[in-house]
Amino acid sequence: MSKTAKINNEDKLFKKALEVGCKMAEMQGFPLTNKNTSPAIKAKAVYLFLVEVNQITPLPADKLDGKNIKKRLALWIHHALPDDDPLK
Numbered sequence: 875m876s877k878t879a880k881i882n883n884e885d886k887l888f889k890k891a892l893e894v895g896c897k898m899a900e901m902q903g904f905p906l907t908n909k910n911t912s913p914a915i916k917a918k919a920v921y922l923f924l925v926e927v928n929q930i931t932p933l934p935a936d937k938l939d940g941k942n943i944k945k946r947l948a949l950w951i952h953h954a955l956p957d958d959d960p961l962k
Contacts, residue, residue, distance in 0.1 A: 883961050884948045888917075890961060891951035895920035902927075917943050924950065 881887060896916070899906045906919040921943045924930045930950045933942055955962055 881945070881948050881952060884945070886961055887948040887951050888944050890955075891947035892916055892920055894951060894954070895924055895947070898927075899923045914940055917947060921947060 892913070896906055899920070904923060906923060907916045911919075917940065921930070924947075925932045930946060933946060952962065
């Protein structure tokens with residue numbers, strides 16, 4: 875996949891990444907969010923957790939914004955899902 879390629883189902887992949895990332899953090903004893911946490915804060919928390927546990931490569935500091943975090947999380951879950959998953 876090229877760097878500029880559009881990811882199919884990016885929004886759905888992003889939501890799945892948040893769900894899986896929060897569950898992973900919770901299982902390791904790091905509850906990241908509660909029911910009132912905004913999606914932007916949840917996304918950054920999941921991103922930082924995944925960087926810390928070496929699941930994803932950190933973004934450069936100048937590209938650490940919501941749009942790039944969303945795309946990085948969507949790419950992470952896209953590669954983590956099995957080939958027969960409907961989101962792929």
